[in-house]
Amino acid sequence: MPLFALVDCNNFYVSCERLFDPRLEGRPVIVLSNNDGCAVSRSAEAKALGIKMGVPLFKIKDLVNAKQVIVRSSNYALYGDISARVDSVLSQFSPRIENYSIDESFLDLSDLPCASDPAALGAAMRATVLQWTGIPTCVGIGPTKTLAKLANHIAKVNPVMKGVCHLKPDGLDAMLAAVNVKEVWGIGGSYLARLNAIGVQTALDLKRLDPVRARDLLTVVGQRTVQELNGIACSDLELLPKPKQATAVTRSFGKPVTDRQAMEEAVSFYAARAGEKLRAAQQDCGYLSVFIRTNVFNKDPKYSASRSIRLPVPSNDSRMLVHYALHGLASVWREGYRYAKAGVILNELVPAGTGQGNLFQSAPLGKSSAMMQVMDQLNKRMGRGTVYQAASGIKRDWALRADYRSPRYTSRWTDLPKVKC
DNA sequence: TCTGGGGTCCTAGGACCC
DNA sequence: TCTGGGGTCCTAGGACCC
Numbered sequence: 001m002p003l004f005a006l007v008d009c010n011n012f013y014v015s016c017e018r019l020f021d022p023r024l025e026g027r028p029v030i031v032l033s034n035n036d037g038c039a040v041s042r043s044a045e046a047k048a049l050g051i052k053m054g055v056p057l058f059k060i061k062d063l064v065n066a067k068q069v070i071v072r073s074s075n076y077a078l079y080g081d082i083s084a085r086v087d088s089v090l091s092q093f094s095p096r097i098e099n100y101s102i103d104e105s106f107l108d109l110s111d112l113p114c115a116s117d118p119a120a121l122g123a124a125m126r127a128t129v130l131q132w133t134g135i136p137t138c139v140g141i142g143p144t145k146t147l148a149k150l151a152n153h154i155a156k157v158n159p160v161m162k163g164v165c166h167l168k169p170d171g172l173d174a175m176l177a178a179v180n181v182k183e184v185w186g187i188g189g190s191y192l193a194r195l196n197a198i199g200v201q202t203a204l205d206l207k208r209l210d211p212v213r214a215r216d217l218l219t220v221v222g223q224r225t226v227q228e229l230n231g232i233a234c235s236d237l238e239l240l241p242k243p244k245q246a247t248a249v250t251r252s253f254g255k256p257v258t259d260r261q262a263m264e265e266a267v268s269f270y271a272a273r274a275g276e277k278l279r280a281a282q283q284d285c286g287y288l289s290v291f292i293r294t295n296v297f298n299k300d301p302k303y304s305a306s307r308s309i310r311l312p313v314p315s316n317d318s319r320m321l322v323h324y325a326l327h328g329l330a331s332v333w334r335e336g337y338r339y340a341k342a343g344v345i346l347n348e349l350v351p352a353g354t355g356q357g358n359l360f361q362s363a364p365l366g367k368s369s370a371m372m373q374v375m376d377q378l379n380k381r382m383g384r385g386t387v388y389q390a391a392s393g394i395k396r397d398w399a400l401r402a403d404y405r406s407p408r409y410t411s412r413w414t415d416l417p418k419v420k421c
Numbered sequence: 422t423c424t425g426g427g428g429t430c431c432t433a434g435g436a437c438c439c
Numbered sequence: 440t441c442t443g444g445g446g447t448c449c450t451a452g453g454a455c456c457c
Contacts, residue, residue: 032425033424033425033426034425034426035423035424035425035426036423036425037423037424037425038424038425040425054424054425055424056423056424057423057424058422058423058424059423059424061423074425219430219431219432220430220431220432221430221431244428245428245429246427246428246429247427247428248426248427248428249426249427250425250426250427251425251426252424252425252426255422255423295424296424297423297424298422298423298424340424341425343426345427401423
């Protein structure tokens, strides 16, 4: 009988900030998205104040001031490092582990001798992760990944479960009847509306939906969800991370960009950064897209456009990527708009050096890989951005905001915590 | 004034083939 | 008057996730 566990870190970014600043314990704390835009992680105290997931900071400014909510910019270098520590603790419990996201991992508990009492095993995992990393978690256990996710949700919202929920066949339906269908993994806003329209309100209603009807309504994705709720596994663990199919660097600007030169700098910067990511993953890309758009929320005149370009040969050379990104930009640029965001997306990724060549254009940049290697090494040793192409600009008026950032405690020598004694 | 970023998967529809 | 059928490949766009 298959058995999966989902271990999910509680308000992960806030928990990471608390590790290094115990003054945040017991206080309302939020961590902001890039550009200090929205609240993306909230402590229990912040949730109790009614701060919703994803709410823009400017809309809760008064509440933040009145209740002395502590605000942090996001610090992904720190969170990534802590996430790896949590994963390494969990992998001691089961060798079959999928690191699903920065704060969640699936574990395969099937055939584990110590899984005769799954709830006790879950409690042991929680306690060990907390003791060894300082990060609080919840554990959901069930016969499919979808049910393990749902069990995790139940563990999170019901304090009596003490952070662990094992969904067993008997009593399952009663548990599902108490959960809104929107909490089911794979049911987002659009699917929710379609389900509600035919009277499906709870997770149990969805479990009992005819799979063919589910397919008509929600494509094969919804059909699989229904089957997983019925204990039929449609999704196995992905033990080895698959090579990425796409990589993107997109950013909102710290303030609107109206000037073409500034936009060219930003797009160059993103393309060069995307090249770094490709080289780190030892991949080339064959297809590049660039997009620019105005603010989608305010009353500024709207404009949004993108252009995709096939590279003559797959490449990860930043100069090549910058060249084509600027080419794409030239074809979508319109004067007179207040641009809020731009990005470069790379598709058709292949292992570096294995892509289909081009009879007429094999190595247009000569010793490009040696040059990129030197740049990458300098930036690794001296810090990101030590050397870059001049096309990416020097002043960078458009750079994003991070007014409340904590130090990169575990990933920058200059940011190591100092101890006075 | 101020609203994130980076992914995956699926489908419809057009282009093209014989 | 009356103009096929079946297949693949590609891409854009929509849905979802954290």
